[in-house]
Amino acid sequence: MIEVIGLTKRFGGSAAVDDLSFTVTxxxxxxxxxxxxxxxxxTLRVILGLDRPTSGLATVHGVPYARLKRPLTHVGAVLDATAVQGGRRAEEHLRWLARTNGISPARIGGLMELVGLAGAGRKRVGGxxxxxxxxxxxxxxxxxxxEVLLLDEPLNGLDPEGIRWLRGLLKSLAAEGRTVLVSSHLMHEMAVxxxxxxxxxxxxxxxxxxxxxxxxxxxxxEETFMRVIEGSTA
Incomplete structure (x- = not known):
């Protein structure tokens, strides 16, 4: 479970997040x-401990992300898919992450196949x-x-087949009882x-x-969303 409680994050005199509270079950x-x-x-960055809140709290399983041991075994996140060293090979990137979190590298081959990158493991990410x-x-x-997934615009760059694949994957993960939070601007996709x-x-x-x-x-x-947003600024 993710809990955001009275969260405020200010940058200078501007509040990017203002007394925000919600729970993701x-x-x-x-x-x-x-x-x-x-x-x-x-908000996602604060949940993941990348930004410190001005006030309030964000927790995963009842504790701040920074207090989770071996965090990748509790929370998986996609914030910026391009933030990978271009000279690193795909499998090397995953092996490094596995090693830092005490995860068996035996999972890597199956995951590469699951996400449609079988055969690309030795290729450099820059390409x-x-x-x-x-x-x-x-x-x-x-x-x-x-058990928890936070995804920020995970559909960027995916073709229609990829979008359909990801939709099915997220639904199956939620059906297993995982907590899935997805930020997206694609209203037609969020609708389904x-x-x-x-x-x-x-x-x-x-x-x-x-x-x-x-x-x-x-x-x-989309129409409802726009009506609600316009009403909030009226």
């Missing part, structure tokens, strides 16, 4: 939605397309067989993938509910 896909600059990535880097980032996120929605704008919570309750009758998810 196991067994479902939670879509994390908001316009550009809403504070989604900042990968964005879609291939996204698949490698997903392999890294799954390396420790974590997410079970629950957390919607923010200006760093503040606008909605936290099942997708069926959020979408208004006769409207699409």
């Amino acid at each position: 196991p067994g479902k896909i939670t879509g994390f939605l908001g316009p550009n600059g809403a504070g989604k990535t900042t 990968f397309s964005l879609g291939m880097k996204q698949r490698l980032a997903l392999a890294a996120a799954l390396l420790g067989d974590p 993938t997410a079970d629950h929605l957390v919607v923010i704008a200006g760093g503040r919570l606008l909605a936290d509910m099942e997708i069926g309750r959020f979408v208004r009758p006769g409207m699409s998810l």
